[in-house]
Amino acid sequence: MKQRLLFVPTLKEAPKDAEVKSHKLMARAGLIKQTASGIYTYLPLAHRVIRNIEKIIREELDSRGCSELLMPALQPRDLWESSGRWSEYGPELMRLKDRKDRDFCLGPTHEEVITDIVRDYANSYKKLPLALYQIQTKFRDEMRPRFGLMRGREFIMKDLYTFSESAEDLDYWYKLMKAAYTRIFERTGLATRIVSSDVGQIGGDEADEFMVMSEVGEDTITYCQSCAYATNQEFSKLATGDPCPLCGGTIATAKGIEVGNIFKLGTKYSNSMKALFTNREGTLEPIIMGCYGLGISRTLMAIVEQHSTETGLLWPDEVSPFDIHLVPVSYKNDALINKVENLYDLLSESYDVLLDDRDERAGVKFKDADLIGIPIRIIIGKDFENGQVEVINRKDDVKKIVPLEGLLETLKSFN
């Protein structure tokens, strides 16, 4: 892909309302642009990262037997009345009327719609289990949208719902999804910590949150560093420095960004919405549900927060918008352009390559490249005439002058 047509509108200064590092960087690196408070456009670079995150999610969920569909954003009031949430939900629920004066809301979550879909079909234990998910734009009218994509009013989520005939089967899916989430976040390059949480508004009896430790997080986590898991319920009365009741370590507290949550919903929705099935004994009972959310736009923001300095980003390999940033110091004379494009074509056979084809000064190009944060940079400078380029593996910032005939070998050695 060529940078000029790709549309990467980098900025020298972050917008004034950007308070935290990731928000500033995302605006400066041409990743997002605000359209209204808490409402953003994902510009082409960010969109590529989001599609990479989505690909990871799909691979991990599909390989575990989950199936993808797409539900509507517009949800009719009667469905929300049947679950009781039309009146329970506060002003975060965006409501509107259609031209015939019927009430709708914009879905912040889809328990009602999915329960409605499944209840007409799964009338017998023979048709269970089901694990259905979607990747979709969601809406929540936050009182104080802030920190860019962290607390937005329109955001991208993966939401998954499981339908089981027994508590044992729900437990099987719950553990399977916990493992899937762990793997998904690992592959995105995010370090997360699992925290057992209160179940809150959604209801149910077991819940875990996936947290990214960060100064800009909005949740306080109580944990101990030598335990893999933290449990707010058990630890909530403990303070920093107290001995940990589970291990020899000491208790710590930190801020966290919630990027995923999983709930054992139980029969809250299947009871109220009459999603019943005939069990193996021949009697009718409500389907046992689980729900599993993963904030995709928030994951993007957390990756930027974890993988950046004040001057720029460094994308983890699997989510990076490109593998290689090819930066010709000059891009003016036709013979040179021709040679650069040949190299670009060659590299593009094996890698996703971004070619900086702009007629800009080298300093501008390097600053933008630092901001954008592609893991491998190839600089085409004055040694190009002698058949040499400079290769930078940005993970260790080691620079190498490499002859063109050895370039592919050098790139392979980085994997």
Next chain:
Amino acid sequence: MKQRLLFVPTLKEAPKDAEVKSHKLMARAGLIKQTASGIYTYLPLAHRVIRNIEKIIREELDSRGCSELLMPALQPRDLWESSGRWSEYGPELMRLKDRKDRDFCLGPTHEEVITDIVRDYANSYKKLPLALYQIQTKFRDEMRPRFGLMRGREFIMKDLYTFSESAEDLDYWYKLMKAAYTRIFERTGLATRIVSSDVGQIGGDEADEFMVMSEVGEDTITYCQSCAYATNQEFSKLATGDPCPLCGGTIATAKGIEVGNIFKLGTKYSNSMKALFTNREGTLEPIIMGCYGLGISRTLMAIVEQHSTETGLLWPDEVSPFDIHLVPVSYKNDALINKVENLYDLLSESYDVLLDDRDERAGVKFKDADLIGIPIRIIIGKDFENGQVEVINRKDDVKKIVPLEGLLETLKSFN
């Protein structure tokens, strides 16, 4: 993928409100489910087809230098005031207020948002051209939603916008996109006809529509069969049977489903929204725009309309949710299941395979398979013990008994 977990809720009877063949079939084949009037869930099979259509669109647009982003569905009133469309647009525009009583609409189209994004950046001819697109859920509050996905209130579109420094450059992109659309629809298996059209509400001075000829279309097309193109403006005064002014043929009229449209917008939005750039002579002028829509959910519906009979579908290869439907007549004893799964694993190395792992009667499975319409069906019947399966290439409905060792060869011969 295994059919039980995939969730394909086929129906014996179509819902009562389904008037046309494609709508009936889409409901019966477990492709869509209505949540409210004109508002549907895309169930897993339909979702796979939609993702295939999106893949084709991305390949054809990206290879022509277009770049993908994602804009918000929620659009603030002030943007629509600045283009004049807040008052121009009728009740089809879904409007709502946020918790602070500010006006928003749900985007039926994104000229205002994209112009706002580009105007801050493209202040010089050096930063043009740009060709930016998105694939997104859109909203239009139709007076009479009908025919399933044909006239829905929430639908999936690809919308693309080009920004040029000159009429010549706009013309270049316009022709390029016309070629891209032609190729996209060819690859989806749809026969389309290009019709020059009135520009209507969006404004501008040249426009073409891509039409699928169909009894259930809502537009009347005047055309002559020996011409590749039809021109409503030129032909609108002619009647069926009149001689064609362009060729030796005769005029015909038919109904058409509009699946795509392309417009030379000109400076309507760049003028009103002050999207100005410095041209090569150093003077400021408005950017020249084009916009290019493609209805993805409507394309899905048009494919079903063109590629089906009353009893079922037959997907064109490139959009088919699966390549092969593997249907074991019985799926009960462990030794058999084991052998079937081995075959499933083997085929899955080269193909997208749907395995009917349901414990249902053969008649039920065959009826569902006819409905669902995967191009190649492999039936595992009583000859499986002797190492033989039945292969049906549904395009010509020729059945062959094939020994397992020759199966891959037989499948290759279908390409």
